Amino acid sequence: MIEQIRTVAVVGAGYMGGGIAHSLAQSGFEVTIADVSAEVARTHLDRILGEAEQFEAQGLFAPGSAAEVRRNLRAADSIEDAVAGVDFIEEAVSEVPTVKHEVLARIAAAARPDAIIGSNTSTIPVSVMAVAVSRPERFLTVHWSNPAPFIPGIEIVAGADTDPAVIPLVKDMLTRAGRQSAQVADVPGFVLNRLQYVLLKEAMSIVEEGVATPGDVDTIVRSTFGFRLPFFGPFAIADMAGLDVYANGFATFEEAFGPRMAIPGLLRTTVDAGRHGTKNGAGLTRDYTPEEVEALVAYRSEAYARMAALLHDLGPSPVA
């Protein structure tokens, strides 16, 4: 097993692969990209370097960041040339299982035996892709979000055969690239897209039922619960709102929409145990001391005030 990931290849240097290569190169990793041909890889290299210059000129990354990307990034003539000798390979080709299988098989055949291979798939389970690689113990999903140079969170999905020792190495690489990672089980859609798709589906149902226009749905999402989400996930938000309040809300929803909106078992048992969130120091996943609640409220107030100031400074989206 390698001690630390230092060298990386990204296979498929399009929208996501290019952003991943940019992020890792900017963080000091030696990165080689490959695509369908040497020419396409070189075109992507030029694009990534141009974007790095543009990001720096806009003040989005520190002075010198584009030079760091240029220093650390190169384009290979082939997949085999890119992956030979590197510690970690990220596959980011099209979301088509047959294409992933063909590319992953080529990567596995040319990579070092101890190299770790990750896939950036958005939805395909590791179990479906792992059949293509010769060493499934070194294979996992490392799912970046769009746009990769800016979104900090990464989903890590280990398959049934993934060696658990691979996970801390990948997490360490992501931490050194300034990223936060979370490990989730090997199910289609993982966590990010499962939640995101449910939101989109419900938003579309709301529009189809004539409850609100798309514009008004967007305004509500951005300016109410979406406003909280950079700071808190749904569990912390429910703890702060009151778990008993949520339980009563689910009763109303179940009456209106049926079993699909019934109170979840986890919430029912938590409330039945007398746990109502921060208001009585007993939350869904943890207890809170009075000092912790005070600190949480102070953090929340500052976070929301600064978020409001940021949105005021930045102004609305140009296509809002």
Ligand SMILES: NC(=O)c1ccc[n+]([C@@H]2O[C@H](COP(=O)([O-])OP(=O)(O)OC[C@H]3O[C@@H](n4cnc5c(N)ncnc54)[C@H](O)[C@@H]3O)[C@@H](O)[C@H]2O)c1
């Ligand atoms: N676009 C998103 O918002 C997003 C977000 C997260 C994850 N993803 C996932 O990332 C992966 C890539 O998506 P994308 O949006 O960057 O697509 P993209 O079309 O921009 O890039 C895919 C790249 O793979 C290359 N490619 C295709 N077949 C190849 C082959 N046989 N050998 C070498 N290179 C090949 C293409 O030439 C292209 O450059 C997909 O699995 C997708 O589901 C996409």
